[in-house]
Amino acid sequence: MKTLTKKHLSTVAMALLLLSVADLPGRSEMQYAGIVPNPAASVRTITDKRPVVHADGIKFGAYDPNGDFGAQANVATEHLFLPWEDVDLETLRVADAYALARGRNLLITVEPWSWDVNWRLSSNELRRKVLRGDYDVNMRAIAQMISQLKSPVVLRWGQEMEDKSGQFSWSGWNPQDYIAAYQRMMDIVREEAPGTELMWSPKGEPGLDAYYPGDKYVDVVGLSVFGLERYDELAYNKHRTFSEALKQGYDLVAGYGKPIWVAELGYQGGDAYMKPWIETATLKQSAFPNLQEVVYFNDRDVHAWPFNLGRPDWRVVESLAAN
Numbered sequence: 350m351k352t353l354t355k356k357h358l359s360t361v362a363m364a365l366l367l368l369s370v371a372d373l374p375g376r377s378e379m380q381y382a383g384i385v386p387n388p389a390a391s392v393r394t395i396t397d398k399r400p401v402v403h404a405d406g407i408k409f410g411a412y413d414p415n416g417d418f419g420a421q422a423n424v425a426t427e428h429l430f431l432p433w434e435d436v437d438l439e440t441l442r443v444a445d446a447y448a449l450a451r452g453r454n455l456l457i458t459v460e461p462w463s464w465d466v467n468w469r470l471s472s473n474e475l476r477r478k479v480l481r482g483d484y485d486v487n488m489r490a491i492a493q494m495i496s497q498l499k500s501p502v503v504l505r506w507g508q509e510m511e512d513k514s515g516q517f518s519w520s521g522w523n524p525q526d527y528i529a530a531y532q533r534m535m536d537i538v539r540e541e542a543p544g545t546e547l548m549w550s551p552k553g554e555p556g557l558d559a560y561y562p563g564d565k566y567v568d569v570v571g572l573s574v575f576g577l578e579r580y581d582e583l584a585y586n587k588h589r590t591f592s593e594a595l596k597q598g599y600d601l602v603a604g605y606g607k608p609i610w611v612a613e614l615g616y617q618g619g620d621a622y623m624k625p626w627i628e629t630a631t632l633k634q635s636a637f638p639n640l641q642e643v644v645y646f647n648d649r650d651v652h653a654w655p656f657n658l659g660r661p662d663w664r665v666v667e668s669l670a671a672n
Contacts, residue, residue: 383583391578391619398616398623399665400630400645409631410456410644412613417647417666419451426503428456428612428644433487434463438494445498455498456548456612456644458505459491459534461519475518479530488534492541502545505571505612506534509552510560516652524559531562550612553598561605569641570605571612572598575663576626578618583656591616591626592634599637611643615650615663 402409402423410426411418418424427448429441441457448455461479462469470478478484488506495502510527512520519527535547550571551557561567574594581589595611602609616626630643650660 383586386579386582391622393619395620395623395627397666398627400614400626400643401628402631403633406631406633407640408642410453410642411647412644413647415647415664415666417664418645422451424451424453425642426454426456426644427451427500428458428646430458430460431491432460432462432464433484433491435465435468438490441494441498445500448500454501454503456503456505457491457495458508458550458612459488460517461487461507469518472518472521476522476526476530479519479533480526482533485533485537488537489541492538492545495538495545496542502542503548503569504535504538504542504545505548505550507531508550508571508612509573511554511557512552513554527560528562531560532566535562535566548610548612551598551602553595553601555597555601557598557601564605564607567605567607569610570602570607571610572602573613574598574611574643575614575646575661576616576618576622577654577658577661578622579658580654580656581622588618588622591629592636595637595640599640603639607639608641609637609639610641613646614643615646615661617661617663 399417399421400409402421408425409423410428411424412428412430413419427444429444431441444455461475461484469475492504495504507517507519507527507530509517510520510522510531515521519530522530531549538545538547546568547566548569548571549562549567550573551560553572553574572595574591576589576591576594578588581587599609611630614630616623630645634640645665646663647665649662649664653659654661
């Protein structure tokens with residue numbers, strides 16, 4: 350098994366501890382023939398695909414381990430990914446200083462596992478230990494550190510819990526067990542860092558409503574929205590726009606009446622595919638009145654996609670050396 354090296358924050362990454370991104374549900378090539386690839390339609394000349402941030406649009410943030418948004422003034426949020434084991438929490442102070450110097454909030458995604466895949470528990474083991482309280486000390490240490498940070502913080506724990514792909518150890522639990530675990534963690538955060546906003550962040554799939562932990566435990570709802578040209582062709586037999594990719598999840602959570610963020614955004618394809626995403630991701634749209642912010646995932650995917658599509662590169666400026 351692959352072992353992830355324990356990481357510390359660089360002055361660019363600022364605790365941008367990668368580990369997660371949506372692994373979309375797959376369908377076999379036998380089920381969906383899809384659109385025959387058209388090389389002419391997939392021409393790529395765009396060298397920087399960062400979203401246009403509209404002055405009168407919704408807010409924009411980024412998970413940015415490559416530092417491409419470091420000097421961009423209109424970035425509202427710095428996103429960090431944090432495992433709750435095998436990590437130096439002191440490095441969050443560096444992230445805080447980085448965000449504070451740029452007038453940004455911190456969105457901290459806490460993933461209940463270790464850097465080292467060899468030490469990760471099975472789904473059932475993790476569920477049992479979390480509900481038993483074995484990891485209360487981990488969450489309390491994170492919350493105590495958050496209470497010392499100067500930047501406003503939004504805390505996101507155990508995202509995409511309704512996902513059925515098996516990517517995350519905490520997804521696919523019995524809904525009541527997940528809710529109990531989520532509430533337990535957020536009670537600790539509220540106790541230790543009462544100024545922290547809480548983000549409940551499903552993937553955006555049918556059935557997510559069973560995992561809703563209650564209004565008391567949700568300040569913001571986060572969704573994951575990714576667009577990959579060839580996947581769209583094979584899975585949907587069409588090219589989806591940002592609005593089309595967002596609509597299902599948005600419609601499923603809009604009834605909660607909470608502010609909605611796209612907590613993870615990414616897109617990849619030819620110019621014709623990406624341009625509408627680039628132009629509309631931060632555009633205010635009447636169909637999404639509760640959408641307040643989109644946060645770009647500026648890195649390569651850590652998981653291979655269906656149809657043997659490999660790991661999509663969501664980075665706004667691609668590094669040929671890393672491909």
